[in-house]
Amino acid sequence: MGNAMVERVLEMLRKEFRQLFRDPRMRRVIFVAPMIQLIVFGYAVSTDIRNTPTYVVDHDRSQVSRELVDAFVASGYFQVVDASERPGDLVRALDHGDAIVGLVIPKDFSRDLETGQGASVQILLDGTNSNTALVARGYAERIVASFGARSAERDPASVLALEERAWFNPDLASRNYNVPAVIGVIIMLVALLLTSLAVVREREIGTLEQLRVSPLTPGELIAGKTLPFGIIGLADLTVITVVALLWFGIPLRGSLLLLVLSSVLYLLPALGAGLLISTVSNTQQEAFMASFLVFMPVILLSGFMFPVASMPEPFQWLTLLNPLRHFLEIIRGVFLKGTGIEHLWPQLLWLAAMGPALLWLAARRFRRAD
């Protein structure tokens, strides 16, 4: 009996794979595209500030003012794109988006600085990208302050030295933090979308009835409609994790076994949610949009780009129901911090509870539709 069941599920699996990969383009889309996506987006998801386009308006035109501009350039954070003496040009550059930072040095800058009267320079920032502006402002103010301290009797650097050390990610590469997250996002997208269309496709073409009158039990039918995508998800996950390690050189400090275990646990809720969408939808269009309706909050409330800690409290509670949030904590912990199961068990537990719960809901909904 058990054997017959395995036979039937395997047959169903074979059918699903054949149906999915009948179009050879599908193979490329499913296995090659995620690799390319990881590479492209791995480079894109950087919040480091470098070479910010800067416009200089130097009214002083002295040796000292040029040294200040040099200090900006030498920091590596700013790149002078143009200079002029008319403030109108600066306004135009900011309006057009040609420059993000404007540095205005007033006429008596060098005199005021040397006579100790207290000089000042103006830093104008385009705030449309609030993140860039915030970080650039910090750098600019620090460059100005330490430039000014040259003339002080006692260098502030000789008073207090700040020793900075960034843990887990010493060179503060945002890529190390974001690439593991992109893995989680891509896998969720593939698994959710594929599963969400699985049942509704048969319903739309009218072949669902055929499946129902076949000797498959509902449980076997569900297994046949989720397992293929679980297998695809795991294969994708393996491929792009290898790309992350080899191409981007992301350090893997923790246990590989823990990573595999958590990946399996993470795939289950994605499959469950997809199956649930598929059983309640009438058309593939609807299923597609519904998966998106699920997918967007999953991305936004996961801590992928926006730290969970800075969300309002109710949303922080809501994130606990988000499998991606837990997976990100695990995958970032395992990759960057080498965190072990002794710290990550709550996240694993959440994932382990969510997957079966969603699959059970989907199965119940599916049977009821009989």
Place this chain on the structure above:
Amino acid sequence: MTLSPTRFWAIARKEAIQLRRDPRSLALGFLLPVLLVILFGYAITWDVDDIPTAVLDQSRTRASRELIDAFRSSGYFTVVETLERPDAIGPLMERGRILLALVVPPDFAEDMGGESPASLQALVDGSDANTASIVLGYTRAVALSYSTAIAVEGQRVALPLTGESRVWYNEDLSSRNMIVPGLVAVIMMVIAAMLTSLTIAREWERGTMEQLAATPVHRLEVVLGKLAPYLVIGLIDVVVVTLTGVLLFGVPFRGNAVLLMILATAFLIGALGLGMFISAVAKSQVLATQLAMIATFLPAFLLSGFMFAIEVMPAPLQAVTYLVPARYFLVVTRGIFLKGVGVEVLRVQGLLMIVFAVVGLALATRIFRKRIG
């Protein structure tokens, strides 16, 4: 065959009726954008304040307490733990209890008066590089103003050189003002592609494509007729998202609304055409959904400058972003919302929107010629 408004209208009506029969998809078409704005508006912020900080004061002197008070009173740091031993820092950071640990070494007070500088250790959780660099920025600012105050004690001016920073367009640097206008562009791209990427694949799957092929209509009439209802939905979405952003979240709208609608129309036509092209190429809905995601959603989200600045991407990737139409539309929405600029600044982007619309329509029409007629 010349183009006829009657035939165009007939096809548009057929498509609209088909849409109405699938009320749940239609509802999702309106619900999704609203949900996105609300989620982004309420839940999402990059603003870092109340940085959870642990303090380990090994000096226990007046000088060290003053320094720690300087951090407390800056308003950016919340001291959540006062530690006795350095090895307590590791576990706290691993569990994410703190982002920053300040360590004042035992000889801090003596060094403060002496020739060699006193040192302060700042240990920051670097795993989120973005947050970490903001945290370090604030830490440096507090440390610098503290040491400058001491260095210039007794001098004529308190600070020899000050930088007055002023932020334009988004004066209080709220991430909401950055995100909502960008969201208009991203949502347009996604909704448009999502609505149309299945239209033709569906006809192939259901076998109604041959019927359409046998109908005596010009292929441009088919394309325009199929686009029209989705264009209406897309434009309503633009209005809804804009109003929600402005009324609910107080995002400034400084430019011309008519200009926004005109450019949005051009952008939508391009995006809808691209969606139809994907649909016609894929021929199956499963493949179409995957292609639509790869071609529209992820690039619009990650390569448009919506959240990740294009200037810091590697050069080859920057070159790729020129192929992402959302990149240009994003300049338009941010320009109109925040900068209040008009055609004089946005004419290049405007022109590119029109090019995008023409290319989108041409792609969709061409693929029809190859398949039918």
